[in-house]
Amino acid sequence: MIISSSIALLDNKIKEQFWSLCLRAFGKTPNSFPPKKITISIAVAVVSIYAAFRKLTQPPPQLRNLPRPGFLQYVSTILMNKPYDNVLKEVIYPVAFKADHGLYAAFGLFGWSVYITDSVAARKLLTKTDLFPKINIINSQHQHTLFGRFAVGPNIIFLPHGPQWKAQRSVMNPAFNRSMPVRLFGELTQKLFVQLDKTADSSPIDVLDIMNRWTLDAIGIAGFDFDFDAITNKNSEWVTRYHHIMGGSRDALYQLLPFLESPRLRALFPKRNQIHHELDLFLEKMQEIIAHKREILNNNEFATNKKTNEKDLLTLMLEAAKEENGKLTDEEIMANLCGFFLAGHDTTSNAISYALYNLATHPDIQEKARDEANRILGSEPIDVLPTVEQINEMTYTQMIIKETMRVNTIVQNIVSRKVVEDVDIGGFVVPKGAQVTLDIMAIHRNPKIWKNPDEFNPERFEPGGEAEKVTKMGLGWVPFSNGARQCIGKNFSLTEQRVIIPMLLRKYELSLPDDSIHKDKVVISGIGSFSAVNLQIKLKKRY
Structure with missing residues (x-):
């Protein structure tokens, strides 16, 4: 009844x-x-x-005077995995552009928020941390979810601004600044070539699958010296376990209704319970690795033949903490390693996949990038491992990467900020207590910010180009966020891309299959983060 x-x-x-x-x-x-x-x-x-x-x-009362998409229309697009670039044009833009401020209200992963689509407003949000501190979700209803247990811990991604976050950042900054494992990325790319050569010239490759495996090995070895062996064995125990966890974390139902994963209700969902068990095993393995590294450090056995920039991040974190006489608890280290996965695996694998798609669909740009790689690395038909100095010379490749991350946005929004006092954003007063975030794709595709925003044009990022003019006005390129809470793994991700893309271009010519569903534009899906659907690319060996 x-x-x-x-x-x-x-x-x-x-x-x-x-x-x-x-x-x-x-x-x-x-x-x-x-x-x-x-x-x-x-x-x-x-x-x-x-x-x-x-x-x-219904949004909270203080947000009901903001334009917002119809709830059923908005949520149904999520449940049906409708491509978000279509949602932008059909659902978001008609609402967001009703007023000059470009704000709209919508329900997201952490509740109702004000979404920003304007670059000037984005600059204000990301640079005024005193007015817009991160919301604290560590002890929220998300702590029992698969996503919460894996990623939402006391780490530099989710900790609110304060002493604990600052203490961690002081340890993480030196670790990330020292970590530039260019040689590792090159060697993993050579390992990848062995697999690609088996089907090159005969059948297309599943790009996202290949890049997921490459980046998983990269983050595993560079992060904490653990080899998933994903490149050569995609069905190995730990690869399969990790993908079950990440796939479950993206389930739209549990993102919309996180209380379903509370210990009291979780038993009602056996399949979900099984994925939680997989996560238990994964976290136990990471804890074992952390304990082993601590034992080595305590025994002063950190002597290694590796250069500092080739050491894994876990080692560098522990060394940095020791140098500062500071201590990171195992819980904090675990939370940060999981955060590295969240911020540095799927995002980078998607970024590389999108870049290869853009190169495959723009042969002239592909050839120009290949010429740059051959000029710097040499045109001899052999694999060449780039150096840090060489990848820094590849300015056109860097432009391609930046334009890819603009036009093919991977993450929808940042963790929401909470407004600590009534504040004017673009002429609209956002009330105290409201949550505010960025609609990153809306900013990257906003025709009020970018000329022909759906067009792939790396020259936007050349010196004195459109991107520089956009930056003078506000923050129109925010794939890594910006300000004090900018993604700490930004340089790590860009380095991965700047190593593998030139090496691939020297080795192969890229093109789309004739029957590709991505002929006109890349077809994407996902909630919160976006991936290409069944992206196949043909490889023709050059040597």
Whole structure:
């Protein structure tokens, strides 16, 4: 009766969406799960889902005077995995551009937020940390979710601005500044070539799969000296376990309704429980690695033949903490290593995949980048491992990378900031207590900021070009955020890209298959972060 009378309050469209969420949660179809057969335990869960669902449909009172997309229209695009670039034009732009401030309100991973689509407003948000501190989600309802247990810990990504964050940053900065494992990235690329040569000239490769494996080995070895061996064995135990965890973390249902993963309700979802068990095993392995590194450090056995810039980040973090007479707890180290995965694996693999797509669809740009690589690394038909000095010379490749990360945005928004006092943003007063974030793709594709924003044009980033003019006005390029909370792994990711892309171009010519679904534009999917769908690219060996 409680459920039936509650649902009767919903109109037909909301009812349909509500039952869709319920059925999805329990892995059922309408015919196999009629409401009259719901058990007491499931009834409690369904009533909870309904209460949360009603809360999602209306923003808090202080945001109701902002334009916002229709809730059902917005959420249905998420549940149906509709490409976000289409959502921008069909759902977001008509709302956001109603006023000059370019603000709109929408429900996201951490609740209702004000979304910014303007570069001047973006600069204010990211540089005024006193007015816009990060929200604290570490002890929120997300702490029991798969995503929360894996990534939302006491790390420099999610810690609010304060002494603990500053102490960690003082240790992380030296570690990341010292870590530039260019040789490792080159050697992993050579290892990748062995696999690519097996099918090059005969059948296309699944680019995202290949890049996921390359970046997983890169972050594993460079991060904490653990070899997933993903390049040569994509079905290995730890590769499979990691992908189960990351795939589960992106599940839209649990992102929208995080309370479903509370210990009290999780037992109702056996498949979800199994992924949590996989995460337990993954975290135990990382804890084992951390303990081993600590033991080595305590025994003063850090002598190594590796140069400082080729040491793994875990080693550098522990050394930096020791140099400063500071201490990072195992919990903090674990949280930061998981944060490196979150910020440095999927994002970089997607960035490289998009770059290869853009090169495959723009042969003239591909040839210009190849000429640069051959000029700096030599045109002899052999693999050459770039040096730090050489990748710094590849200015055109850097332009390609930057333009790729603009036009093919990977992450939708940053962790929301909380407004500590009423503040004017673009002529609109955002009230104290509201959450504010960036719609990064909307900024990167905003025609008020960029000329022909959907066009791939690396020359925007040449000295004195369009990007410099945009920067003088505000922050129109924010794939790594900006300001004090800018992604600490920015240079690490850019270095990975600047090593592998020139090496690939010297070795192969890239093109799309004739039947590619990406002929006109790259087709993407995802919630929160965006990936190309079944991106296949043909490789023709040059040597």
